[in-house]
Amino acid sequence: MSTTVLDRLSEILVGYFGVEEHEVTPDATFAALDLDSLAIVEFALVLEKEFGVVIAEDAVTPRARVADALALLSAKGVGQDG
Amino acid sequence: MASTFHAAVTGLGLVTPGGIGVEASWRAIRAGRPAAARDPALAGLPVDLSCRVPGFDADALLGRRTAWRLDRYVHLALVAAREAVADAGLDPASWDGTRVGVVMGNALGGVGTFTAQHRTLLDEGAGRMSSLLIPMMGVNMVAGYLAMDTGAHGPNLVTTTACASATTAIGTARELLRADRCDIVLAGGAEAGLCQPIVAGFTRMGALSARVDDPAAASRPFERHRDGFVAAEGAGVLVLERPEHALARGARVRARVSGYGATADAHHATAPDPTGAGAEAAIRAALADAELRPSDVDHVNAHATSTPAGDAAEAGVLRRLFPDGPAVTSVKGVTGHALGAAGAIDAACAVLSVEESVVPPTANVSGHDPDLDIDVVHGAARSVPVAAATSNSFGFGGQNAVLVLTANRGG
Numbered sequence: 191m192s193t194t195v196l197d198r199l200s201e202i203l204v205g206y207f208g209v210e211e212h213e214v215t216p217d218a219t220f221a222a223l224d225l226d227s228l229a230i231v232e233f234a235l236v237l238e239k240e241f242g243v244v245i246a247e248d249a250v251t252p253r254a255r256v257a258d259a260l261a262l263l264s265a266k267g268v269g270q271d272g
Numbered sequence: 273m274a275s276t277f278h279a280a281v282t283g284l285g286l287v288t289p290g291g292i293g294v295e296a297s298w299r300a301i302r303a304g305r306p307a308a309a310r311d312p313a314l315a316g317l318p319v320d321l322s323c324r325v326p327g328f329d330a331d332a333l334l335g336r337r338t339a340w341r342l343d344r345y346v347h348l349a350l351v352a353a354r355e356a357v358a359d360a361g362l363d364p365a366s367w368d369g370t371r372v373g374v375v376m377g378n379a380l381g382g383v384g385t386f387t388a389q390h391r392t393l394l395d396e397g398a399g400r401m402s403s404l405l406i407p408m409m410g411v412n413m414v415a416g417y418l419a420m421d422t423g424a425h426g427p428n429l430v431t432t433t434a435c436a437s438a439t440t441a442i443g444t445a446r447e448l449l450r451a452d453r454c455d456i457v458l459a460g461g462a463e464a465g466l467c468q469p470i471v472a473g474f475t476r477m478g479a480l481s482a483r484v485d486d487p488a489a490a491s492r493p494f495e496r497h498r499d500g501f502v503a504a505e506g507a508g509v510l511v512l513e514r515p516e517h518a519l520a521r522g523a524r525v526r527a528r529v530s531g532y533g534a535t536a537d538a539h540h541a542t543a544p545d546p547t548g549a550g551a552e553a554a555i556r557a558a559l560a561d562a563e564l565r566p567s568d569v570d571h572v573n574a575h576a577t578s579t580p581a582g583d584a585a586e587a588g589v590l591r592r593l594f595p596d597g598p599a600v601t602s603v604k605g606v607t608g609h610a611l612g613a614a615g616a617i618d619a620a621c622a623v624l625s626v627e628e629s630v631v632p633p634t635a636n637v638s639g640h641d642p643d644l645d646i647d648v649v650h651g652a653a654r655s656v657p658v659a660a661a662t663s664n665s666f667g668f669g670g671q672n673a674v675l676v677l678t679a680n681r682g683g
Contacts, residue, residue, distance in 0.1 A: 208336030224337060231403035 195260055195269040202236055203256075216257035226252055241268045276563045278528035278678065279446040280518035283360025283511030284620050285352035285460075289323035289504050289607045292333075293355060297617075298624055301606045302653045304633040306488045308502040308608055314468060319475045321487050322466045323504035323608030343382030343408040346417050348507035348613070349462035353418050356458065360511040361523060364422040373426035373454040374415045375445040376509075377437030377461030379612035379667075380470060382409035387467045414462050418509075426454045432612065434667030435577070437461050438508065439615030439675055443532030445512050455517040460616035462507035471503055477542065479579060491609075492636035493576035493602035494583050494648045501577040504608030508616030510623070525680040527626040529619075530660075531562025537670030544582050544666060548589035554672035555593055555662055562676040564660055569598045569676075571631050571661040573622040576602035577609045586664065587644040597647045599656050605635030615665040615673065622663045622677045629657045 196216070203209040209223045225233055230252050234245045237259070243266045250259055263269065286293065289307035290300030300307065307323040314320035330339040330347040339347060357364060364372075385408040389401050407413055412430045419428050427448055431440040438461025445459035474480050481500040483490040491502040510529075518525055535557065537550035544551070559566060572590060576583050590600060603621050610617060625631050630653050637650035663675045 205336075206340065208331075208338070208340060228403045228407065229341070235400065235402070 195263055198240065199256065199259060202240060206236055207233065214256060216255065216260065218256050219253055220250070221252035237263070243268060276530055277446065277450040278515055278530045279449050279512045280515050280523065280525045281510050281527045281529060281623050282513050282518050282523040282525060283356040283362070284526065284623060285354065285356030285359065285509040286617060286620055287325055287328065287348045287352045288506040288610070288617055289325055292325060292328060292351065294359070294620070298621070301603050301621060302630070302632045304606060304635040306491060306606055306635045308487045308490045310484065310487055311466065313466065314471050317468060317472050317475065319471065319480045319482055319484060321481065321484055321490055321502050322471065323502050324466060325505055341404055341408070342417060343385045343464065345378060345382055345462045345464035346414050348464055348505065349376060349414045349418060349509065350421055352460065352462070352507040352509040353421065353458055356509040356511045357422060362456070362511065367456065369423040369425040371426055371455040372422070372424035373445065373448050373457040374418045374424050374428045375431060375441045375448070375457055375459045376415045376418065377431050377439070377441035377612045377615060378411050378414055379432055379434050379437050379463060380465040381411040383465050383470055384467045385409050387469055418458055422458070424458065433671040433673060434669055435575070435609065435611050435614055436665035436667035436671050436673040437612035437615065439619065439663065439665035439673035440534065442510060442512070442529060442616065442619055442675055443534060443673055446529050446532055449512060449514045452514070455514050457512045458509055459512050460507065460509035461613040463611045463613040464505040465611060466503060466505050474503060481578065489636055491578055491605050493574070493578040493605050493634050494587065494641065494644055495578070495637045496641050498578040498580060498583060500579050501604065502608035504610040506607065506610040506613045506617055508613055508620045510616065510620060527623040528678045528680055529675055530678040531558040531564065531676030533557025533561060533674045535672045537672065539670050542668045544585040545670065546581070546585055548585045550670060550672050551586060551664070551666055552589045552593055554674040555589065555664065558662060558674040558676045562678065564676060566594050567596050568660050569594060569662055570656060571622070571625055571658045572598050572600045573618045573625070573661060573663040574600050574602045575664045575666045577604055582666065584644065586666070587646050590646050599631045599649050599654055600646050601631050601634050601649045603632060605637070615663065618665065619663045619675055619677065622661045626658045626661055626677055626679050630655050631658065
């Protein structure tokens with residue numbers, strides 16, 4: 191697999207939300223990346239479009255970590271076949 | 273007896289179709305270089321002309337982290353406000369934010385965001401709409417975001433009087449300073465309404481120039497063959513201070529806002545009162561507030577959007593009110609009409625005219641029009657001492673607002 195799910199998540203956070211690349215670590219909370227409760231809704235929307243999955247409104251919160259979003263996507267089968 | 277209150281103008285910021293920043297904007301306006309062009313975003317409309325801010329990249333200027341959350345009208349305002357604050361030599365990190373207010377003019381809010389999100393609603397459903405729609409489109413939000421950017425905790429509001437919005441904002445800001453509610457107010461206006469429904473709506477009103485085959489000649493205030501305005505975007509911010517505050521910190525006072533008048537035509541939704549009574553009363557009120565006579569006015573930065581009726585009505589008022597014939601100009605020949613930002617762009621230019629003793633030309637005017645019979649500066653900028661100027665704004669709804677700008681000479 192040439193591009194990991196974390197890479198793609200990082201691209202979204204950097205490209206769409208203006209987060210610095212070095213900030214995107216598995217342990218970083220979204221709040222620490224300046225994604226507040228409004229921004230996190232937008233983030234979930236972008237994930238839905240990017241990965242073709244449905245994400246419940248409260249599935250990702252500002253207090254969640256990047257690793258939690260990865261686990262959520264993995265549970266939905268993202269990354270299994272690239 | 274209360275004496276005249278001179279609010280000190282200590283900083284300017286401009287983002288206009290002439291360029292980004294005061295210097296680029298003023299250079300284009302002084303040169304009389306029209307910005308109007310065919311606009312790909314308006315393709316397919318009967319009138320697809322606009323005046324856009326050239327090369328405005330919000331991500332580059334503000335950072336993507338800030339820019340993605342904001343409508344373009346707030347982008348323009350933030351860039352202008354930061355320039356104005358820096359120009360004033362102020363540091364928001366160290367000022368007493370409780371004494372800093374923000375009063376911005378705006379007419380249309382984040383209408384570009386609204387239009388795009390409405391399209392998403394129709395095409396993809398409510399579940400695909402942005403959670404940021406409401407905070408991006410609110411007319412009030414520009415003042416809120418300027419406060420967040422600068423730590424301005426004082427009075428915070430947006431005035432909306434159509435094309436007079438920014439002039440109303442600056443006048444209202446001066447009132448806050450006069451009442452000692454603030455030491456500093458960031459005052460001006462911002463607008464970014466260049467989307468299809470808005471331009472099509474103005475077209476249906478017959479308000480826009482239809483000169484699509486000759487864009488550079490389309491915006492022609494006070495010119496005989498004028499046929500309406502060219503819609504524009506932009507922002508202007510003035511840092512206003514109580515004179516004692518400016519003096520105490522040794523600020524450079526670029527000019528002063530010495531008078532403000534506001535009236536209503538109470539006549540018609542969009543047509544100006546042909547007698548010009550409301551406009552004249554606003555100018556008289558502003559002059560009375562500044563304790564000046566009409567003969568003291570050297571320069572008029574006119575509203576003059578280049579609609580046939582509006583310019584004729586304003587010229588009639590100027591003829592009647594100013595027998596000495598001050599140097600009149602409308603920067604809208606260059607910038608087009610930026611609606612809720614127009615008054616701030618005009619006022620900033622009037623400040624520069626006061627400061628530099630120069631009145632920019634009205635683009636696309638080639639000679640004296642005996643029907644209007646006012647002294648419209650044309651062809652090239654004119655060197656003329658400007659001790660006092662009026663900046664006129666007349667909005668749809670019959671809302672009139674006028675500022676008096678004066679040179680900082682004692683008093």
